[in-house]
Each structure stands twice: as structure tokens, then as C-alpha cells.
Amino acid sequence: xxxxxxxxxxxxxxxxxxxxxxxxxxxxxxxxxxxxxxxxxxxxxxxxxxxxxxxxxxxxxxxxxxxxxxxxxxxxxxxxxxxxxxxxxxxxxxxxxxxxxxxxxxxxxxxxxxxxxxxxxxxxxxxxx
Numbered sequence: 001x002x003x004x005x006x007x008x009x010x011x012x013x014x015x016x017x018x019x020x021x022x023x024x025x026x027x028x029x030x031x032x033x034x035x036x037x038x039x040x041x042x043x044x045x046x047x048x049x050x051x052x053x054x055x056x057x058x059x060x061x062x063x064x065x066x067x068x069x070x071x072x073x074x075x076x077x078x079x080x081x082x083x084x085x086x087x088x089x090x091x092x093x094x095x096x097x098x099x100x101x102x103x104x105x106x107x108x109x110x111x112x113x114x115x116x117x118x119x120x121x122x123x124x125x126x127x128x129x
């Protein structure tokens with residue numbers, strides 16, 4: 001049986017964002033990005049990646065002198081897990097309350113509104129079937 005990766009912490013999510021954006025990275029690569037964003041030390045980045053490897057959040061290629069890490073979980077899957085959890089815990093399972101809250105408090109761009117309308121149109125057609 002394949003074990004489910006644990007839900008990443010906020011610090012682990014920052015590292016996953018780097019790996020999703022850049023692909024496979026060394027500890028130094030991850031550290032440089034995190035440091036530019038307001039930072040963490042090299043040894044902290046190393047320790048976090050080691051912990052994330054133990055939690056099956058990243059995979060490590062040890063074939064080179066500098067180990068190379070890549071995300072073991074997809075961005076989309078992680079977003080879905082967090083959203084599903086938040087939907088249940090914060091919005092009592094109501095996706096409409098979530099959407100209304102998100103759109104009511106945060107200004108969406110025209111492009112985002114077009115995407116939302118297209119999704120609603122597709123969902124509406126599926127209901128009619």
C-alpha cells in the first residue's frame with residue numbers, strides 16, 4: 001500500500017513552491033530563492049529538505065555530489081487537498097460559501113472572471129444532462 005504524504009507545513013509549502021516553479025534543485029538553489037524572498041539560512045533549507053524527504057514530500061537524487069531534490073507531490077494535488085480540508089473545516093463543506101467569500105473580499109481580474117464564468121457555464125451544462 002502506498003502511504004499518503006503528510007500535509008506540508010507553511011515552511012514546507014514555500015520550498016515546494018520553489019520546486020514546482022524551477023523543477024529539480026539542489027539545496028543551494030532552494031536556499032538562494034528562499035533567501036531572496038526574505039530568507040532562510042542554508043542549513044535550515046538543508047534540514048527542511050531532509051525532513052520533507054522523510055515525509056515523502058520530495059524525492060532526492062543522490063547520484064551526484066550535490067543532492068538534487070524535486071517535489072514528490074504535484075501542485076494541483078496539494079492545492080486540492082488543502083482546499084478540500086479548508087472547505088470542510090471552515091465552510092462546513094459549502095463550496096458556494098467559499099466562492100462567495102473569496103470573490104466578495106478579493107478583487108478578481110477580468111481574465112479570472114472569464115475563467116470563472118466559463119467554469120460555471122460548463123458546470124451548468126453538466127447539471128442539465
